[in-house]
Amino acid sequence: MSSSRSPIAIVVKGYPRLSETFIAQEILALEQAGFAFEIWSLRQPTDGAVHMLNRQIKARPVYLPEYLHQAPLRVLAGALSALKRPRLFKLVGLFLRDLRRDFSASRGRRLGQALVMARELDPAIRHLHVHFLHTPASVARYAALLTGRTFSFSAHAKDIWTTTDWEKREKIADSQWGVTCTRGGVEALQRLAPADDPDRVSLVYHGLDLGRFPVPPAERPWRDGSSAEAPVEFVTVGRAVAKKGFDDLLTALAQLPPSLSWRLTHIGGGELRKALQAQAERLGLADRIIWRGALAQGEVIEALRAADLFVLPCKEGESGDxxxxxxxxxxxSTQALPILSTRFAGVPEFVREGEEGLLVPPNDPQALAGGLWTLATDPALRQRLGEGAYRRVREAFSFEAGIAVLAGKFDGVLAGSLPMAAGARVGRDDRGPVQLDAGVPSPRLRGEDRGEGL
Structure with a gap:
């Protein structure tokens, strides 16, 4: 790959996040393919641990002020810089139109963050790529419009189902291209894409870089729940939020026969964790559940290797999330675990009933309990489904194929084969054509000049 590519700004809501390893693995792989990035985060990290993938990424994050009063000098400098830009009136018009439809403090914060970002972006950056179509895409869109840069997006889940149609439609129309990671997401966004360009949004599965994972255990204990000394080991991983369905999981566990010996390990933080622990106490399950909190990747893998089956009863959360x-x-699946989940969202695109695991309807603890019983008492079935899951992740969900698609799209915008933002002027530097917005862009700022720490 050429090393002469212009850098790209990656815009995210928070960085780094243990729950967003799919973003980290993508950035790392693209860096290894020769791309250079700056990472712009709307907020500081809140996780206690840092994933090993984030430690390997060369790009360093720049943190925008999460609340504008936290960095008044940066915000003021961004606003004063914007007064010199000829595209300011277009931005103000767009912002006021958005504000009429979404009159909120959050909308004002996104404008302030965009003004800071527009001033502080490396002038060599010609393109922004944003993860999630909700608030991060607002910042990226405003900053791109103000500076004459282009932007693209990766949509994922919550942003597709909780963002209003008008906002998604306009962001898609202003973008160069977008990708998302499920067929349902693609269909939902393509319906909102420009009529003459429905393929502006395409499907790119995240896949997994299998080089990061050990091969599955050669064999697992033949546990069937009949021995209190060797309980069947259930494991689940995910933030304690409504859409993960952990409340249904606890209700289902309470319905299992007392004679079945089992233990559940939950990995993940999340706002509902205390409520779930209280639910487990009420149901008399507390002594069978281990709450391990957020863990680094190595510890997660060890927990998967020690388990007999993986369960995640996904469902719709608050506000359609x-x-x-x-x-x-x-x-x-990399550890050959059979999967018990729900026929919901993108899960059936990977898990096929009776091939990689079992699927039950969402919001149905009784059916979930039946699936737990079936898998807990049948080690041979678990082995067959686990082997199927391992084949599936290796053969049908190629991480390399998705990275190749993204690399081609990024090369397209950097080479100018995709149109630049409307109204942008073009200049040249030693990297080739560069979009300019008004004469010479502002110089790169040092950390102290950004007003960090205010």
Whole structure:
């Protein structure tokens, strides 16, 4: 790959996040393919641990002020810089139109963050790529419009199902291209794409870089729940939020016969964790559940290797929030674990009933309990489904294929084979054509000049 590519700005809501390893693995793979990035985050990280993937990424994050009063000098400098840009009136018009439809403090924060970003972006950056179509895409869109840059997006799950149609439609129309990771997501966004360009949004599965995972255990104990000394080991991984369905899982576990010996390990943080622990106490399950919190990748893999089956009862959460195809399902498959999940969102695109696991309807604890019983008491079935899951992740969900698609799209915008933002002027530097917005772009700022720490 050529090393002369212009850098790209990656815009995310928070970085790094243990729950977004799919973003980290993508950035790392694209760096290894010769792309250079800056990472712009709307907020500081909140996870206690850092994933090993993030430690390997060369790009360093730049943190925008999550709340504008936290960095008044940066915001003021961004606003004053914007006054010199000829595209400011277009941005103000767009922002006021958005504000009339979404009159909120959040909308104002996104404008302020965009002004800061527009001033502080490396002038060599010609293109922005944003993960998630909701608030991060607002910042990227405003900054791109103000500076004459282009932008693209990766949509995932919550942003597709909880963002209003008008906002998705306009962001798609202003973007160069977009990708998402499930068929349902593609269909939903293509319906909102420009009529003459429905393929502006395409399907790219995240897949997994299998080089990051050990081969599955050669064999697992033949546990069937009949011995209290050797309980069947259930494992689940995910933030304690409504869409993961952990409340249904606890209800289902309470319906299992007392004679069945089992233990559940939950990995992940999340706002509902205390409520779930209280639910487990009420149901008399507390002594059978281990709450391990957020863990680094190595510890997650060890927990998967020690388990007999993986369970994740996905369902619709608050305000329509839902998963796409959870990466943790594919990660469990790397260790040849059978999958018990729901016929919901993108899960059936990976898990086929009776081939890689069992699927039950969402919001149905009784059916979930039946699936747990079936898999807990039949080690031979678990082995067959686990082997199928391992084949599936290796053969049908190629991480390399998705990265090749993204690399081609990024090369297209950097080479100018895709149209630049409307109204942008073109200049040249030692890297080739560059979009300019008004004469010479602002110089790169040092950290202290950004007002960091205010």
């Amino acid at each position: 839902r998963d796409g195809l959870p990466n943790v399902i594919m990660e469990a």
